[in-house]
Amino acid sequence: MKLILHIWRQPGPKAPGRMERFDLDGISEHMSFLEMLDLLNEKLTAEGKEPIAFDSDCREGICGMCSLVINGVPHGPEKGTTVCQLHMRHFRDGQEIWIEPWRAKPFPIVKDLVVDRSSMDRVMAAGGYVSVNAGSAPDANSVLVGKDTAEQAFEAAACIGCGACVAACKNASGMLFVAAKVSHLGLLPQGREERMRRVRRMVEAMDQEGFGNCTNQYECEATCPKEIPVAFIARMNRDFLKAALFSS
Amino acid sequence: MGWVATFFRSSIGSKFLMALTGILLLFFVLGHMTGNLLIFQGAEALNAYAHWLHDHPKFLWTSRIVLLAIFVIHVTTAIRLKLENMAARPVSYVKGRTLKATLASRSMVFTGLLLLAYILFHLLHFTLGVVQKDATGPSGPGGEKDVYAMVVTSFGNPVYAAGYILAIALLWLHLWHGIASFFQTMGWSHPRWTPLFTFLGKALSLLIFLGYVSVPFSVLTGLLKLPAGGN
Known part of the structure; x- marks a missing residue:
């Protein structure tokens, strides 16, 4: 698959940001969205360019770390799915995709797509x-x-x-x-x-x-x-x- | 009483303030509509109602002052919340998208402010009678207003009628979101009842639209006209 990516680049919290265009080829439809970005970052690193900063951790949809707004929708177009569990088969070959960070005053941008x-x-x-006095574990089923x-x-x-x-x-x-x-x-x-x-x-x-x-x-x-x-x-x-x- | 101020300044307290003042304004909208619909019983019924109100100045002025207070709270709270909400997203999305929010819910502040502007005009027009002096001035024997003649003459002018219908359409849009939203804010959410409340809220907003618009519509189509030999 080949994609045209528009990604928010911002060097630091106070620096001005802008959308930057990347044309990426060689994407497998079995890749997750984050693996697609990994591929782009490998390419950028090999070219001696600054890779794109984005958050991820467990990559199995339970940690809540990944945070990308894809074409205006947080976590992308699939319902009930985190970005890390979103696969490239949900996109068309040659599609244009806009990737932005969470936008809110309480979430200041750290760099590129990473927010605090x-x-x-x-x-x-x-x-x-829950405030509890630590002690021995209560008997099972003692609290119904x-x-x-x-x-x-x-x-x-x-x-x-x-x-x-x-x-x-x-x-x-x-x-x-x-x-x-x-x-x-x-x-x-x-x-x-x-x-x-x-x-x-x-x-x-x-x-x-x-x-x-x-x-x-x-x-x-x-x-x-x-x-x-x-x-x-x-x-x-x-x-x-x-x-x-x-x-x- | 400090807790009251703290409560109403908080995000959730402000929601309650909007919902409660909103529902009180809805009662006024329904009362006003009932009064308007008396026009279909004839000139005497409508004029008798208008004169009854003016013969009870204590009741009339108490209602007006309470209504004004509710209205001011509703509008100022809305503006405060809108400013806070704009500040909460200083940089907007390059590519924004809406999944579930409706046109009505997204335009609450705009429909609200346009309604505010129209209500000011409406008061100048019908209550104070300074806009269309020939149609809205006193004409009764004791200098009292012939409300029936006033309404029929005013809405006989398609420009005033169209402006009124447009304003009522804005009210429809505002209530389409507002009434259903009231229940959610009050915390009255239940899988069985919420869809029903939402449906009834939308149905009521449509009924209000039809009720209000029926008056200029009937004047424009000639269903309501001035008595023969009148002014």
């Missing part, structure tokens, strides 16, 4: 945990969790924190991410004790980081590689109201 997502870590540090609740919590827990929801959102809002974390922990008995405090603190941290506001357009749900539904945002809204009205 520490803002999400700070939101997690504000309440995305209903099947439906477990399923629902698991659906939210599928969030890999990649930030595609923010990148896709028309307002660069981080609500689907925060909603998934708040719901996953708040649904389970271990996390229920801190449910009200958690939602208040995490939303406060989210607002401080400069994420945008949710206007219920659901672009996040359409792009999420783990297909987390926006019903969790409604759930977070409920929790936040309850926390504001009743918790101390």
Whole structure:
């Protein structure tokens, strides 16, 4: 396969960036999107040029590190797929492809396609945990969790924190991410004790980081590689109201 | 009371503010429409309703002040949120794409601001009567307005009628997203009920469009006309 690539190049956080065109030949349709970029980087290195910086780690769709906006869609055109699990057979020979980084104020660009997502870590540090006294492990099945609740919590827990929801959102809002974390922990008995405090603190941290506001357009749900539904945002809204009205 | 201010300044609190003021404005839109539709019962019914309102100044002015306050909160919060949202994405995508967002949801601020502009014109036109003086001035024996004659004469001019229909179409688009969005913001989301609420919200926005537009439509097509021998 042969492709025409337009890739965002930016030497550093403060430097101005621009789209640069690359014509790449010899792509196998079995390659993943990242392997295609590896091929381009090998070519660039051999030519003595600066390779393109992009994030990746596990390359099996679970770490949330890869973060490319492909033709305007975070993680590319395949539904429920991360970039590393996206294969070149979904593209046409000779196709033009635009590759850009996540674009949001809380995700400053480090270089080329690499963005700094520490803002999400700070939101997690504000309440995305369960405080427990470490001791011996409890007996299995001593804490009962209903099947439906477990399923629902698991659906939210599928969030890999990649930030595609923010990148896709028309307002660069981080609500689907925060909603998934708040719901996953708040649904389970271990996390229920801190449910009200958690939602208040995490939303406060989210607002401080400069994420945008949710206007219920659901672009996040359409792009999420783990297909987390926006019903969790409604759930977070409920929790936040309850926390504001009743918790101390 | 500090927690109230903190709540409404937060991103989610602002959502509640938009949803609650929005739904209150929807009630006004429905009330206003019901009043307008009295025109189909004849001149007496519409004029009696208008005169009843003016004979109860306490009720009228309380409603106006509350409505204005709700309106100001809705508009200023929307502008604040829009500015925050623009700041949250300082560099836009070279190649942007939309998967799920609708024309209605993406244009909320634009339809909202255009509606604001039209409402100001609408007040100058019908409430204050300074735009089309020959059609909207007082004509009753006691100097009271003949609202029926005012509406029929004004909408007899296709330019005013077209402007009104266009504004109501913007309202339709605004409510198409707004009503369904209310439920999500309030947290009333359920796999069984959400599709129904969304459908009903869209249906209601269409009904509101048809209800309002029926008046200029009927004037333009001659269904509603001035009584013979009138002005």
